[in-house]
Amino acid sequence: MRFDIPCPPAGGDTFLGGDNVAVDAVPKGAVVAIGAAGATPYGPGAPLCGAAPAAIRAVSKRHAPNRAHYDFDLGGPLLPPGKTLVDSGDIVFDADDFAGNRARIEATYSALLTRGAAPLLLGGDDSVQIPALRAFAAHRDITVVQIDAHIDWRDEVQGERFGLSSTMRRVSELEGVKAMVQIGARGIGSARPSDVEDARAWGAMIVDMQTLRAKGLAHASGCVPEGVPVVICLDVDGLDPSAVPGVTGFAPGGLSYADVVELLNGIAERAPIIGFNVVEFVPENDIGGVGARTVCRLAMLGAGLLARSAAA
Ligand SMILES: [Mn+2]
Known part of the structure; x- marks a missing residue:
């Protein structure tokens, strides 16, 4: 598949001021931010979270001058010495070609993983993760850790099997996905009782909010198998x-x-991210830009954790 390269991100800003580097030129071991505005929306028109990649990058600009400073959430510089962060821009979204969107995301991820890069995905709704996880699972065995208010185990919604409410069920069908830990479920979402039963029958470890409050964050991170590489699927509605x-x-x-910081650091002690x-x-x-700033910090955490796990 051909990549549109160089591919400057929408809005012009790169994540944390990283160099805009084409997918087929990303250096080994680099953390690479990659935007995916959408993949498989439930209806026509603009994708639900299509404006998010540019919004996150725009906020990240204010942190760019301090990139080398001490990050207290990570216990060291955001990027350890010798590590690089680049931005490969946005994967094209086509409102008339959902299968094509998925194919582009999967091909981009396959290329990045083959190059030994560590991808930081700026979505997009949950559906963008399905093709990304397909590439990971084809590349090697993984554990999927989902932080989300919803378990996303619907087989289909409105006849669509690749939408945002089906992400974890589609991912569970991938041979390379050896374990799944789902943290933060609460309230009422898309899941029916049978969906929860199916998730548990597959072996998904569901640490819902009530369980999390009763047993603590260390219990949740302790559900992650030791040593198996982890892909973090952070739906920001997992946060309050x-x-x-x-x-x-x-x-x-x-x-x-702060819960998410503690949780992610606990997971990183058990397995490479x-x-x-x-x-x-x-x-x-968003309200007053509060969410954008929090989401930017979450992405920065992701960059720091990926850099710590990435190959030299
Ligand atoms: Mn959700």
């Missing part, structure tokens, strides 16, 4: 809406930003 108001799956009672997806931010629903 006071931290990220701009979502569609609004669900009170979620994780705080080789992929990090930040999805479901809706800038149009």
Whole structure:
């Protein structure tokens, strides 16, 4: 598949001021930000979270001059010495070709993983993760860790099997996905009782918010198998809406930003983090830019954790 390269990101800003580097020129071991505005929306028109990649990059500009400073959430510089962060821009979204969107995302990820890069996905709704995870699972065995208010185990919604409510079920069907830990479920979402049963029958470890509050963050990170590379699927509605108001799956009672920091650092102690997806931010629903700044910090955490796991 041909990539449109060089591919400057929408809006012109790169993530944290990283160099805009084409997918087929990303250096081995680099953390690479990649935007995916959408893949498989449930209807026509602009994708639900299509404005998110540019919004996250725009906020990240203010952090760019301090990139080498000490990040207290990571216990060191954001990027350890010798590590690089680049931005390969946005994967093209075509409102008339959902299969093509998925094929482009999967091909982009296959190329990045073959090059030994560590991808930081700036979504897009949850559906953008399905083709990305297909590429990971084809590349090597992985554990999927989802942080989300919703478990996303619907087989289909309105006849669509690749939409945002089906992400974890589609991912569970991939041979290379050896374990799944789902953290933060609460309230009422797309899942029916049978969907929860199916997830548990597959072996998904569901640490819902009630369980998390009863057993603690260390219990959640302790569910992640040791040593198997992890892809983090961070739907920002997993956080409490006071931290990220701009979502569609609004669900009170979620994780705080500090909870997510502790959780991710705990997971990183158990297994290398080789992929990090930040999805479901809706800038149009944000309040005073609070969510954009939180989501940017989450993406920065992702970059730092990927850099710490990336090959030399
Ligand atoms: Mn969600």
